[in-house]
Amino acid sequence: MNGLARDTLFVPRLYDEQLVPLIFAAYAADLAQRVAARPATSVLEIAAGTGAVTRELAARLPTGTTIVATDLQQPMLDFAMRVGTGRPIEWRQADALQLPFASRTFDVVACQFGVMFFPDKARAFAEARRVLRPGGALIFNVWDRIEENDFADAVTAALAAMFPADPPRFLPRVPHGYSDIAAIRRDLAAGGFNARPQFETVTARSAAASPRIPALAYCLGTPLRAEIEMRKPSGLEAAVDAVEALIAERLGDGPVEGRLKAHVVVAET
Template sequence: MQTPGNDRRFGEDIATLYQRLLVPMIFAPYAVDLAGRLASLPVASVLELAAGTGVVTRELALRLAPEVQLVATDLNETMLAVARKQGTSRPVAWRQADAMTLPFGDAAFDAVVCQFGAMFFPDRAHAFAEARRVLRPGGTLLFNVWDRIETNDFAWVIQEAVAGVFPDDPPRFLQRLPHGYFSASAIARDLAEAGFAGTPAIETLTAQSLGETPTIVALAYCQGTPLRNEIVARDAKRLEEATDAATAAMTARFGTGPVTGRIQALVVRIAR
């Protein structure tokens, strides 16, 4: 979602599985939440950062008034291609863009929104400063980040299972990045460094993740996220073995399916 590299590289194979499996499993509930929060604000223009395959974009297109300008961006063109293919209920301006150097003028938007993207920014304070720059005075930055991995059942079980396949060099992508930016004090510090005044409103939001079967959940995480890149980097021939280990761990913990687990995130809001 930001800067190239194994941790942030979403190839076509990952992007397709991400949209088909992970979006309904863990991202959709939080997309509905963010869109609802933003729909309650008086906005005429909205910029979305790290839009991925467009789960929030589609909710915003439904919830915001037709006259509200909606621009959805992501660094990864492959993810945007999947988003465009999914379509939206009304026109959206899709644009490849880096959150670190936004190609928009100062004070161009009433709100900037980002779902589960801030964790991937290589310099979060700088990215927040860019968001602040393109916000109009009084505008809103609204984003969410995953809470610590131990509070997210599927991710925790799968990470530990895959680590068991590579005990000498366990892949830790899930803990390091998606679940690595959960400190409220760190978030507040980065926002202050970016130039935002005041204290951000930070809310912990718990939901339920539903998977059809343990196999589908394991496939989603092991092959539909950059965890796949970490596994392949260690031994490409063991991708299926790692996925099978994750399936077995999911079955042992949650049963044969459908499977339900806790997901937990922080929702952050601050005014410019």
């Protein structure tokens, strides 16, 4: 398995049941609210995952607004379709670098925490720009630096202590590796978004009933699992225990709360 494949290897059930309520739900509601505030008859979501934003869009957008939800990984879409949305949605497997849609098809393109995974971000932005109608907008969010996100930072620190010679770096390298606003501006401009994009930093709180919940969510439900098993095939349980212990040390051993911080970007055509 190559590096790109490992970096997108999420476990749909664990992702949706544990990571979505832990770190994604608040930002999904925020993103959908921003989309709903714009006049739109057609919305495209890219990197929809298990449908956290899709469900919010379905609940907030007028029934006459069409929603197309796409993801590169068919298993994620399959899970999202099983969960459902309460209204008709078009689900489609698609690569953000080569969208299978005609130019000027959508009023809004939305993406929740997916841009960081695109191997060629300027090309992905150019594709979003291509399928947008004049006056349309690309609305997406990206995580801020890992040090500003308590659970992710603790996970990374615990695994670095467990594997000091070769620490797993998925979280700082990919999900939290695209927080530089200047770099995002450059990539948007390279993708054809000539108007100055809007940036807003949004903070939130993440809560879990115990430190073990985020430990399980990150170590078993994300590409960290593959990185741990590459270093020690039988090391998952020990990794979960180590992460749990550090979260408890930093945030308490009962119900825990962690800080979340992300940037929301609006780029108009």
